[in-house]
Amino acid sequence: ILGGYEARPHLKPFMASLQLDGQHVCGGFLVAEQWVLSAAHCTEETGDKLFQVLLGAHSLTEQEPHKRLYRVRAQFPHPGSNKHNNKDDLLLLQLEEKAELNADVQVLPFQREDRDVAPDTVCEVAGWGITSHSGRRPDRLQQVERPVISRDVCNHRTRHDGTITNNMMCTDSRRRDTCKGDSGGPLVCGGVAEGLVTAGSRVCGNYKKPAIYTRLAPYAAWIDGVMASADG
Numbered sequence: 001i002l003g004g005y006e007a008r009p010h011l012k013p014f015m016a017s018l019q020l021d022g023q024h025v026c027g028g029f030l031v032a033e034q035w036v037l038s039a040a041h042c043t044e045e046t047g048d049k050l051f052q053v054l055l056g057a058h059s060l061t062e063q064e065p066h067k068r069l070y071r072v073r074a075q076f077p078h079p080g081s082n083k084h085n086n087k088d089d090l091l092l093l094q095l096e097e098k099a100e101l102n103a104d105v106q107v108l109p110f111q112r113e114d115r116d117v118a119p120d121t122v123c124e125v126a127g128w129g130i131t132s133h134s135g136r137r138p139d140r141l142q143q144v145e146r147p148v149i150s151r152d153v154c155n156h157r158t159r160h161d162g163t164i165t166n167n168m169m170c171t172d173s174r175r176r177d178t179c180k181g182d183s184g185g186p187l188v189c190g191g192v193a194e195g196l197v198t199a200g201s202r203v204c205g206n207y208k209k210p211a212i213y214t215r216l217a218p219y220a221a222w223i224d225g226v227m228a229s230a231d232g
């Protein structure tokens with residue numbers, strides 16, 4: 001997160017850190033007791049290595065009462081996801097067991113009504129992604145508020161030039177923005193997850209490249225289907 005600030009500890013109990021060999025790679029959130037939703041792009045540099053999922057954390061390193069690392073039983077990238085574009089950039093992770101819910105570990109509902117969030121709506125996004133262009137990685141969860149911009153503005157030829165589909169949404173990226181390591185985290189508007197951070201142009205903090213999110217409502221049936229199928 002660029003231009004943000006440290007979140008109040010454990011006030012986002014749905015936040016997940018996807019880790020490889022104890023290293024934070026991407027964000028995600030608890031969408032059901034045994035399921036974490038993140039971005040398919042996060043598996044790009046991991047091949048078929050399995051993530052572990054850290055829940056109940058504020059600091060990535062310090063001991064905290066409800067912090068717990070879960071193994072992943074199975075990973076389900078959306079069948080339409082691929083490394084050449086941002087389409088269908090979703091990843092469902094089935095945890096080895098149901099997460100133990102408590103004050104620091106809670107499920108976050110996601111938007112099921114397929115209607116665009118109004119432009120200028122201020123939403124919030126959190127993550128342990130880099131906090132500077134030099135690539136500084138935070139130990140503690142960061143957050144930032146960002147206004148939604150319309151798909152028409154986001155698709156302008158000077159911005160994302162027509163690549164933003166109805167399954168995506170954008171927020172202003174002037175200074176305050178998502179960045180490397182924030183992928184997969186939820187965009188929360190009015191207490192509901194409306195989108196998932198996607199890397200898009202992999203540019204951060206430049207107003208000409210607004211932040212892109214995969215909208216969740218269009219994928220409600222896929223999410224429910226995968227969770228139901230894998231004895232979720």
Ligand SMILES: CC(C)CC(=O)Nc1cccc(-c2cccc(CN)c2)c1
Nearest residue numbers: 041042178179180183198199202203211
């Ligand atoms: C998928 C990971 C394993 C690799 C990766 O994420 N790279 C990467 C590099 C530079 C910027 C970004 C990035 C992320 C989230 C939002 C944005 C744009 N605001 C950029 C992402």
